[in-house]
Amino acid sequence: MAKDNKITFYDLQHASGCTTSPFVWATKYAIAHKGFELDIVDGGFTGIMDRTGGRSERLPAIQDDGEWVLDSWLIAEYLDEKYPDRPTLIGDPSIKPLAQFLETWLWKTVVGPWARAFAVEYRDRCKPEDIQYITESRLRMWGKPMEELVVGREDVFPKVLPELELLRGILREHKWLGGESPNYADYRALAVFLWAASVADTPPMTEDEPLRDWIERGFDLFGGLGRHPGMSPLFGLKMREGDPEPFAKGPSLVAGLVKRNTGPASTRAETDHITGKGEKTPA
Incomplete structure (x- = not known):
């Protein structure tokens, strides 16, 4: 014990x-x-x-x-x-590969682009004795000096946000990835945004980001474990004219039908849309 x-x-x-x-x-x-x-x-x-x-x-x-x-x-x-008598992290063996799949997707979608966009700040926030290691190791990892990696980063943030629609879709229907309470899948996914807040010198997400509720609740868990004073705001990105929409404004098509199938009436609108029924015939 x-x-x-x-x-x-x-x-x-x-x-x-x-x-x-x-x-x-x-x-x-x-x-x-x-x-x-x-x-x-x-x-x-x-x-x-x-x-x-x-x-x-x-x-x-x-x-x-x-x-x-x-x-x-x-x-x-x-x-x-x-400690099986305490709250379970991985309640079923299937949770691990599913969480690893989600995490791998988040690393490709979010961590990779944001790591380069925040490379200089990541280095500058390090302990003084770590700066040389970070500078040299990241040059080997990324093949460019950090100052070059951040060039054009203002174009990176708007492109990342639409790619998060998969996660938004899941969390529109569920309070946590673990259902009614968080589990280790939530912590692996939240860790991406906790890391981002530790290195962000400018907000990478918009104020009205739909994931904000889940992220804020996650940061508040366990007495505000994710509320270290060294963190930076994640929300506040200003979209520019011509930037893609950061997220779907209405229901998004995630995992098949937008609404659950409870009979023909529940799916009729989508069926009419994909089959062309109900469309007006050109005069």
Whole structure:
């Protein structure tokens, strides 16, 4: 059992102390979901091996009453296995591949474009001792200096938003990805937006973003775990003339029919639309 209801958590932080990794954010939420307090070991990108006693060069990592667990997914599975009497993170084995699919889609849709758009700010918010590592490692990852990556980023933000319609469609019908209460799928997806708020020097989403309710509620969980003072606003992007619509203004077609099929009357409007019935014949 975790001593004093605390689990030692090795954080990855900016200079402000704000967590700066989606994987680490998801693990913070997983620990809180299980009802444990976080005994945080502060630190940035350099010195991880020293902080973990040579056990890992990547984070997150936890130490639970002397037992070490590495990797965000392994930590979530460990917490469920070790503490089955506490709220479940992954209630069914099928949740893991579905959450991984959703996360992979979010990384391609959101994290990739936003990471480049916020590259300079990401570097500048780091701890001073991390700046050289971030500069050199990201140059190898992306093939360009950060100052070049952010050129034209004002065109990036409007293009990302329409791609989020899949997630909007799901969360229009459900309070959480986990249904009536959040589960680990919510934390993996929320972690993308928690990370974005840790690096955004300009809002990447509009004020009226439909995902805002879910994001705000997610940030407020566990006593405002996602409300670190080092975070920046996500909402406030001003759309320009010619930019694509950021989101569907009415019901969006997600997973087949917009409305559930309860008989012909419930589907007639859509059927008429796709078959051409009801269209006026040109005079």
